[in-house]
């Protein structure tokens with residue numbers, strides 16, 4: 001970067017300082033994308049080394065997941081909900097990338113995720129992705145891949161249907177709907193591979209269950225990682 005561009009950038013950052021996307025405070029020079037209090041006060045789960053943790057238990061009796069974890073506990077109306085909201089609806093793509101990197105760094109420390117071959121994001125319906133400009137789960141997955149040095153299997157799964165509303169259906173009807181929404185593509189050979197399925201926030205686990213069921217059809221080993229988890 002030339003001296004002129006650098007000075008210009010410094011000038012711009014004086015006018016428009018970088019803000020913490022969680023609390024809105026101005027970021028200090030050494031703060032990367034979250035301010036220090038928001039980073040340290042994040043309700044972390046730190047359960048990636050525990051095979052039978054509360055995220056894994058969500059899938060017991062539903063689908064075989066090798067390991068499952070989430071980075072933080074997601075609560076409504078918290079500043080961390082703001083983070084996810086900005087990532088999903090306000091075009092803050094870098095939140096996904098940076099948090100994905102943080103998640104990847106954490107997984108690197110755990111022996112359970114050492115033999116991963118690839119990262120598969122939960123897909124978004126192409127129409128929705130076109131409107132949003134990106135699939136937030138894929139951006140998170142990119143960050144994870146960057147930290148872990150493994151490959152991204154971008155369109156390994158595809159979302160085929162979009163329902164108007166799931167709210168009026170009962171649990172079984174909702175599950176029948178979700179199950180048929182995801183399909184495996186022939187883009188990658190995943191047989192015998194250990195793949196990490198990545199999502200933004202796990203709520204009921206139904207999306208992960210549907211996606212993992214598809215991956216298991218190809219005899220792969222499936223683990224799961226999300227930024228947030230709620231309701232556990």
Ligand SMILES: [Zn+2]
Pocket residue numbers: 020021022023024025034035036037038039
């Ligand atoms: Zn903050």
